[in-house]
Amino acid sequence: MNDLIKYGPALAEGFLENVKLSVMCGVLSLILGTVLVSMRVSPTPVLRAAGTLYVNIVRNTPLTLVLAFSALGLSDTLGLTLSQTPSTNSFWLVVLGLSIYTASFVCEALRSGINTVPLGQAEAARAIGLTFLQSLRLIILPQAFRTVIAPLGSVIIAMIKNTTVAVAGGYLAESAFVMKDTFDDTGASIPIFLGLAVAFMAFTLPIGFLTGWLGRRLAVAR
Amino acid sequence: MTENGDATPLVVLEGVNKHFGSLHVLRDINLTISRGEVLVVIGPSGGGKSTLCRAINRLETVDGGTITFDGQPLPAEGKALARLRSEVGMVFQSFNLFAHKTILENVTLGPIRVRGVARAQAEQRGMELLERVGIGSQASKYPAQLSGGQQQRVAIARALAMDPKMILFDEPTSALDPEMVQEVLDVMVGLARDGMTMMVVTHEMGFARRAANRVVFMAEGQIVEENTPDEFFTAPRTDRAKDFLSKILTH
Numbered sequence: 363m364n365d366l367i368k369y370g371p372a373l374a375e376g377f378l379e380n381v382k383l384s385v386m387c388g389v390l391s392l393i394l395g396t397v398l399v400s401m402r403v404s405p406t407p408v409l410r411a412a413g414t415l416y417v418n419i420v421r422n423t424p425l426t427l428v429l430a431f432s433a434l435g436l437s438d439t440l441g442l443t444l445s446q447t448p449s450t451n452s453f454w455l456v457v458l459g460l461s462i463y464t465a466s467f468v469c470e471a472l473r474s475g476i477n478t479v480p481l482g483q484a485e486a487a488r489a490i491g492l493t494f495l496q497s498l499r500l501i502i503l504p505q506a507f508r509t510v511i512a513p514l515g516s517v518i519i520a521m522i523k524n525t526t527v528a529v530a531g532g533y534l535a536e537s538a539f540v541m542k543d544t545f546d547d548t549g550a551s552i553p554i555f556l557g558l559a560v561a562f563m564a565f566t567l568p569i570g571f572l573t574g575w576l577g578r579r580l581a582v583a584r
Numbered sequence: 585m586t587e588n589g590d591a592t593p594l595v596v597l598e599g600v601n602k603h604f605g606s607l608h609v610l611r612d613i614n615l616t617i618s619r620g621e622v623l624v625v626i627g628p629s630g631g632g633k634s635t636l637c638r639a640i641n642r643l644e645t646v647d648g649g650t651i652t653f654d655g656q657p658l659p660a661e662g663k664a665l666a667r668l669r670s671e672v673g674m675v676f677q678s679f680n681l682f683a684h685k686t687i688l689e690n691v692t693l694g695p696i697r698v699r700g701v702a703r704a705q706a707e708q709r710g711m712e713l714l715e716r717v718g719i720g721s722q723a724s725k726y727p728a729q730l731s732g733g734q735q736q737r738v739a740i741a742r743a744l745a746m747d748p749k750m751i752l753f754d755e756p757t758s759a760l761d762p763e764m765v766q767e768v769l770d771v772m773v774g775l776a777r778d779g780m781t782m783m784v785v786t787h788e789m790g791f792a793r794r795a796a797n798r799v800v801f802m803a804e805g806q807i808v809e810e811n812t813p814d815e816f817f818t819a820p821r822t823d824r825a826k827d828f829l830s831k832i833l834t835h
Contacts, residue, residue, distance in 0.1 A: 491667060
């Protein structure tokens with residue numbers, strides 16, 4: 363228990379970084395995932411092919427590789443700099459890598475939602491003169507989103523837990539790395555393990571409940 | 585039939601052909617629809633009636649031949665096609681109301697998003713149309729809360745809200761419980777009386793007799809017979825039509 367009191371503040375600071383990463387990646391991956399799914403269902407073969415290629419490559423690459431590529435490939439080799447401060451730079455590189463990765467799962471969750479929207483909805487949208495993008499934005503995606511809120515919750519929960527491998531992208535301030543660092547100095551401590559696990563649960567459990575509840579509440583009656 | 589003084593036909597199909605794989609669903613279709621005309625398309629299932637109807641607003645593409653609407657060939661895609669569709673109303677067999685929108689939103693969506701009408705104005709017009717089809721009191725409900733007949737009347741109001749030059753009806757009463765068929769047909773008869781150009785794929789002989797100017801009988805992808813409703817039902821000219829009518833009228 364003493365360990366938790368002693369190292370608690372440092373871990374809490376680290377955990378705050380997980381929260382920040384999660385919020386940024388959550389927003390970015392939802393946006394990017396929506397763009398990707400629009401490509402995957404678009405009438406333009408080139409866009410469809412590009413979307414499919416993206417998802418199949420990114421979804422099947424280990425996250426640590428994606429993050430390492432973002433730190434070593436994009437930043438060190440190609441010289442992509444997102445901030446002059448090194449730690450801020452690696453924060454944003456991790457946000458970029460994790461968002462790119464999570465977006466492929468968001469895309470596939472949304473696509474399964476689109477598949478549940480009856481074809482007649484799209485036909486009716488086209489028949490009143492909506493363009494492809496308008497029908498997608500006003501008719502198809504809103505219904506698809508509502509169907510997949512709960513599975514999207516799972517994707518977001520996985521993403522939150524994935525912030526703990528940020529070290530692969532060179533970002534050392536998040537809690538799991540802080541914990542490992544502490545253990546390297548002082549030996550493993552069960553209360554610290556449990557404390558951090560509880561912190562993550564406190565973050566992710568409500569998301570699971572909320573998305574489950576919203577999914578039922580917003581279900582589209584047919 | 586030329587109420588607005590314009591004698592040019594609204595829709596002209598010339599030599600239209602369409603295949604679904606090896607199935608030849610439309611064979612050399614030549615058909616003209618005049619302004620203000622109510623055309624009923626009748627025939628056995630799988631005869632190409634729905635495909636013909638859907639080809640006119642290009643929900644189905646065709647393999648050969650030309651379709652012109654209001655003097656212009658149908659655009660292939662993009663904004664021009666969307667504009668054409670906004671001028672051709674469509675009522676589907678399965679209603680296809682937007683499930684996540686209220687009844688009023690279903691009717692105002694097109695005018696607001698496609699025509700750029702102000703919301704207040706679109707809602708006022710939408711309410712008028714809903715009153716006209718007898719659904720005014722249900723405006724804030726969702727489609728799933730309405731009966732089939734009510735949903736189909738909303739679908740008609742949604743088509744009317746775009747001030748279309750014509751409305752296509754693809755078996756509008758086939759998915760309805762028998763007691764709801766009449767309320768939908770009554771609305772359609774009213775539209776026909778008001779001079780709306782209509783193409784109606786239906787099995788409702790009563791509607792054809794009451795409202796149609798012309799009946800087209802289709803089978804195996806071909807137009808087998810074109811006739812006035814009276815002549816078609818009392819003295820069909822072709823054996824194929826006689827055979828079809830004997831099957832549906834004897835019971």
